[in-house]
Amino acid sequence: MTSSSTDSTVRLAKRLAESLPCSRREAELYIGGGWVSVDGELVEEPGARVAPEQRVELAPGATLEEIPPVTILLHKPAGFSAGIGRDGTPALSCLGKDTLAEAGHGGKRFLKCHLNGLTLTNPLDTKASGLLIFTQDFRVARKLVDEAARVEQEFIVEVAGDIAPNGLALLNHGLPFNGKPLAPIKVSWQNETRLRFALKGVQPAQIEHMCKMVGLSVVAMKRLRVGRISMAALQSGQWRYLQDFERF
Secondary structure: OOOOOHHHEEHHHHHHHHHOOOOHHHHHHHHHOOEEEEEEEOOOOOOEEEEOOOOOEEEOOOOOOOOOEEEEEEEEEEOOEOOOOOOOOOOHHOHHHHEOOOOOOOOOOOOOHHOOOOOOOEEEEEEEEOOOOOOOEEHHHHHHOOOOOEEEEEEEEEEEEEOOOOHHHHOOOOOOOOOEEOOOEEEEEEEOOOOEEEEEEOOHHHHHHHHHHOOEEEEEEEEEEEOOOOOOOOOHHHHHEOOOOOOO
């Protein structure tokens, strides 16, 4: 192993700054923006070590613009946990270049920095599947977290059991949760075993509790929509970027 005293490698940011030339900060922006390759391979870490004989190139059209925050829409598979906050949950392991949907994400280039500092806005139970939203944008987080009581979410819930008399009416209005009466929501049958819930300010375990109150048990649950954004054609385990024109 080569000792540190004879190590001839340098940080990529330093090498790029000297070869362009540009400032070290500008070099870091180029690298973090996905504009720099080493021996033909994209490298996004300014601290990566490069040897003198390695070829460092800046891509044509490279820009020093700050990378804008992104919002990510994931079709979470059932069985993947996704808790609150930046906790390295298994659902985050679905986010990568290989699981980015080929269409419908506005043509954004995937960058590793898009996975930094993500906030999970509306968690799902581990056994549930469907739309999860991760964001770097404080405006999106404020909308979906601080103003959750005004953002409607849509779920399809597979149930088993016999519903109590007047059970559907009670699901729409009349049930308590955590000792407080629930506001009116919209619940309807999709078929003999499937209910559609459309509600605002949904709390963890609320839907399961409501079903239990009317004699039903939840077999499976999938979130289809948050606000005006639906999961649409995303396959289980796939994700895409929220496009610039989309609003919750």
